[in-house]
Amino acid sequence: xxxxPIVALxxxxxxxxxxxxxxxxxxxxxxxxxxxxGAGVRCDEESLPEPSAAPCSDAVNAxxxxxxxxxxxxHDACLDASxxxxxxxxxxxxxxxxxxxxxxxxxxxxxxxxxxxSALRGYDRTSCASSCPMQFEPYAMCIExxxxxxxxxxxxxxxxxx
Numbered sequence: 001x002x003x004x005p006i007v008a009l010x011x012x013x014x015x016x017x018x019x020x021x022x023x024x025x026x027x028x029x030x031x032x033x034x035x036x037x038g039a040g041v042r043c044d045e046e047s048l049p050e051p052s053a054a055p056c057s058d059a060v061n062a063x064x065x066x067x068x069x070x071x072x073x074x075h076d077a078c079l080d081a082s083x084x085x086x087x088x089x090x091x092x093x094x095x096x097x098x099x100x101x102x103x104x105x106x107x108x109x110x111x112x113x114x115x116x117x118s119a120l121r122g123y124d125r126t127s128c129a130s131s132c133p134m135q136f137e138p139y140a141m142c143i144e145x146x147x148x149x150x151x152x153x154x155x156x157x158x159x160x161x162x
Contacts, residue, residue: 043109048096048122051089054082055160065162086159089123091143094151100142103135110135 056079063078079087096104108125110132111117117128129136143151155161 043112044105046105046108046122047101048089048093048104050093051086051123053085053089053159055086055158056080056083061160061162083159083161085123087155087161088126090155090158091151092123092126094154095143095146095148098147098151100139100146103139103142107132107135107139 060078060080060083064075067074067078092104107129111120111125111128114128114131117125117131120128126136
């Protein structure tokens with residue numbers, strides 16, 4: 001896998017969600033961050049559970065095997081939506097458990113303040129990472145510095161990437 005800051009910029013259109021989408025988010029009664037009206041989870045309380053997406057297919061692994069070993073962009077381009085959701089959902093869950101969750105929550109609250117992104121939840125928030133680069137970059141750096149290799153290996157193993 002390529003280094004996360006490069007890979008993070010390619011995160012578009014994920015399909016992993018941490019909970020059901022509800023009605024439009026609105027401001028909290030206490031004036032705090034918006035609340036997800038559907039599940040009652042505030043962005044500053046959101047956790048990412050282990051994903052339940054299907055593991056990566058043989059076609060994804062065959063595509064990756066055809067890439068040059070050091071060509072991270074080629075490897076990443078081979079990931080289909082289900083594989084991407086499995087890999088990044090597992091990676092983010094692992095990193096959050098290792099100490100990055102507060103940075104995830106800061107990013108999640110920024111995404112809720114972006115009108116075209118405010119309804120996104122869980123992993124789907126990363127499709128708007130370019131709207132909150134000042135909040136996403138520290139999160140991406142935390143993933144790399146907080147058990148990054150172990151979390152990458154866990155994600156690859158859990159999702160069947162070769």
